[in-house]
Structures are given as structure tokens and as C-alpha cells.
Amino acid sequence: MQAPPYAESVGRRDDGDVTSPPRQELVGAPRLLLVEDEAELAEMLRELLTEEGYAVDVATNGQAGLHRGLVDRYDVVVLDRRLPALDGLDLLGRWRRSGVTTPVLLLSALGNPAERVEGLDAGAEDYLTKPFDVDELLARLRALLRRHLDHAHVLPLPAGRLDVDAREVLGVGAPIGLSERECELLTTLAGRPQRVFGRDDLLALVFPDASNPVAVDTYVHYLRRKLGRGVIETIRGRGYRIGRCPP
Numbered sequence: 001m002q003a004p005p006y007a008e009s010v011g012r013r014d015d016g017d018v019t020s021p022p023r024q025e026l027v028g029a030p031r032l033l034l035v036e037d038e039a040e041l042a043e044m045l046r047e048l049l050t051e052e053g054y055a056v057d058v059a060t061n062g063q064a065g066l067h068r069g070l071v072d073r074y075d076v077v078v079l080d081r082r083l084p085a086l087d088g089l090d091l092l093g094r095w096r097r098s099g100v101t102t103p104v105l106l107l108s109a110l111g112n113p114a115e116r117v118e119g120l121d122a123g124a125e126d127y128l129t130k131p132f133d134v135d136e137l138l139a140r141l142r143a144l145l146r147r148h149l150d151h152a153h154v155l156p157l158p159a160g161r162l163d164v165d166a167r168e169v170l171g172v173g174a175p176i177g178l179s180e181r182e183c184e185l186l187t188t189l190a191g192r193p194q195r196v197f198g199r200d201d202l203l204a205l206v207f208p209d210a211s212n213p214v215a216v217d218t219y220v221h222y223l224r225r226k227l228g229r230g231v232i233e234t235i236r237g238r239g240y241r242i243g244r245c246p247p
């Protein structure tokens, strides 16, 4: 069967434009990708999930879903298992091998225990059998989302918060993009807010290729320049700690 090589999008379409303003409003609206080929079900779920406050994108075949998940960032995915163009389990395997860690709820008509195990083994976080109760779907999505956020993909900062996956600081006006190293340094510090990290610790943790702790100081400087002096505290004679008060 020839599948339509497209994904429909609801809400916003600003692929590739990571600095565009909508990003921030979406901090409050979790981004959800729905990969479902049954048009009626897809439409029903899209309406339901949009009403529930999700920013929903819909992909109607496996290839389109794969592409979406690779180029865009989502907070949670609802993935049908039987899809044209690319099977749901294959799609999921490809995402996981590409480092996509977004939690996935797999939808399937196949409900026997072996199928369920197969789905979870492929990297799904949860599994729901069709036909399903929409309240159960919504409850499970909320649980997935909560666990996902608890896993420190978003860390509080003295001002705003760090979206680790997006490498952006949010909640302080326009999103502020960070380089990979800046983000790693800030993630390390913000992940353990009580701890004072010595320069040598940070060098080993964040700059394994560098030998001089000046690299640490340099990146602390970059971060303070972008985010304000107070984002990182210097603890004299000991090292650095994430800041305690807004800069």
C-alpha cells in the first residue's frame, strides 16, 4: 500500500527555527507526537489531546513519524504499532539507536503478554491495547510526562530553568541557547545544587579531553556572560557551585 509521505502538523510549524518565540509558550504546553494511520482515530485523539493542553503533531505513517521524531523535540509520543511505510517497533528501534529518549506510549491491537513484552523491549515506556479508554490514555500520558521531567531534563536555575535536551535556558525572556560544553557544565552544577565542585572535578567531568582547569574557568565565564554573574557562585579556595539567587 502506498502511504502518503507527509506528516500533518497542528499548532505550529517552525521546524528548523529554534530561536523562534513559540518555543517558550510551549514550555507550558507539552509537545506530543501522535503517529497513527487510522484517520478517524488520529483525528479523535488529536482533538482530545489538544483539548487536554498538548501541542499535538500528527504523523500518518511510520516514515513521517520517524522523521518527525528525529528532527523535532517532543515531550511524549503516542505511537501506533501497525503502521504503513515503517512498523512502529522498527521506528522505535531507530529512534532509540539515534539517541531519541522521548518517552513513548505504544498503541496496539495486539494485546497478548508476549506482544507487550516485545513492545517494551523495543524501548517503549508504556503499552496500551486498542480499544482503550481515553481516560486511561490521558492518565498514562500524564504519568509518562511526569517521569520524563523528573529525570532531570529540565533543571531549575537561579533564574529560569535549563532544558537539557534543547540546550536552552528558558523563563528569562527569549530562550538562551548554550553550546554543548556550556550545557554540560551547567547541567553538572545544577544537577547537584548543594555541592561545591572543585575545578579538577569539573575538568574531569565536563572536559575530559582538556588538561588545564583554565578550561573550566573559561566556560564559567561564558555562562556568566550569557546568563548573569549569579548563575554560578565562586566558592573561594574550593571551586564552583550553582548560584543561589537570581543574578
Ligand code: CA
Pocket: 036, 037, 038, 080, 081, 082, 083
Ligand atoms: Ca495502525
